[in-house]
Amino acid sequence: GDSARLLCLPVHPLWQSPITIPGGSRQSPINIQWRDSVYDPHLKPLEIRYDPETCLHMWNNGYCFLVEFEDSTDKSYITGGPLENNYRLKQFHFHWGAINEWGSEHTVDCKVFPAELHLVHWNSCKFASFEEAVMEANGLAVIGVFLKIGAHHSGLQNLVEVLPSIKHKDTLVEFDEFDPSCLLPSCPDYWTYSGSLTTPPLTESVTWIIKKKPIEVDEDQLEMFRMLLFNSFGDEEQRMVDNFRPLQPLMGRTVRSSFS
Numbered sequence: 001g002d003s004a005r006l007l008c009l010p011v012h013p014l015w016q017s018p019i020t021i022p023g024g025s026r027q028s029p030i031n032i033q034w035r036d037s038v039y040d041p042h043l044k045p046l047e048i049r050y051d052p053e054t055c056l057h058m059w060n061n062g063y064c065f066l067v068e069f070e071d072s073t074d075k076s077y078i079t080g081g082p083l084e085n086n087y088r089l090k091q092f093h094f095h096w097g098a099i100n101e102w103g104s105e106h107t108v109d110c111k112v113f114p115a116e117l118h119l120v121h122w123n124s125c126k127f128a129s130f131e132e133a134v135m136e137a138n139g140l141a142v143i144g145v146f147l148k149i150g151a152h153h154s155g156l157q158n159l160v161e162v163l164p165s166i167k168h169k170d171t172l173v174e175f176d177e178f179d180p181s182c183l184l185p186s187c188p189d190y191w192t193y194s195g196s197l198t199t200p201p202l203t204e205s206v207t208w209i210i211k212k213k214p215i216e217v218d219e220d221q222l223e224m225f226r227m228l229l230f231n232s233f234g235d236e237e238q239r240m241v242d243n244f245r246p247l248q249p250l251m252g253r254t255v256r257s258s259f260s
């Protein structure tokens with residue numbers, strides 16, 4: 001997209017077409033301009049309750065790798081923060097670059113991080129399933145966490161060591177007893193705004209909750225993300241990198257902060 005060109009970033013074939021939905025007024029990702037965000041004292045602390053037993057499997061969907069959760073009951077959910085209801089954990093995944101200079105979807109004061117974690121939840125008070133919630137306003141809540149290069153992350157290592165078993169598109173590995181709260185920074189501060197999915201169907205159904213503080217992972221751990229492939233077994237090898245969407249226009253939206 002244009003903004004990637006502005007940022008002098010390569011535009012991955014995935015995004016060369018003007019991927020915006022007609023009339024999209026609340027698309028994601030966006031640049032968060034810290035000084036334009038508005039402190040909202042009414043924002044509550046986010047409550048995060050994850051049950052490690054709900055973890056199902058990890059798989060390569062040909063765009064990223066994701067860890068999916070059993071979501072037939074409210075065992076793993078978030079509430080509070082900007083949310084009116086309980087939102088049930090469905091999956092988490094990452095976006096990353098070919099090199100550490102870029103990779104995140106959101107930016108803060110135009111700062112790009114090497115990667116970004118998305119924890120995807122759906123409104124289980126108002127909808128019967130994730131698929132239904134995807135299509136509706138207030139259907140989804142996604143927590144975004146920036147990754148920066150630094151210390152080794154022991155929790156992430158549990159994911160990294162099974163990546164070789166899902167190298168190709170549509171490969172899956174059983175995964176149990178993983179608590180994704182180990183991937184969250186200890187600082188409770190976040191920004192929140194109304195946006196969309198950053199991949200098709202790009203529906204404008206997401207309350208974004210972007211954590212202010214990044215988590216640290218080491219160089220080797222991020223390099224392991226880059227050994228994954230977009231392609232199926234037997235097809236020409238295409239390294240899974242740069243799976244992020246270009247920045248989208250703010251269109252007059254206000255980003256609120258939970259901190260002053």
Ligand SMILES: NS(=O)(=O)c1cccc(F)c1
Nearest residue numbers: 118120142196197198199
């Ligand atoms: N990248 S994202 O906006 O979190 C997203 C894209 C597609 C499906 C989904 F559940 C979440």
Ligand SMILES: [Zn+2]
Nearest residue numbers: 093095118198
């Ligand atoms: Zn995502």
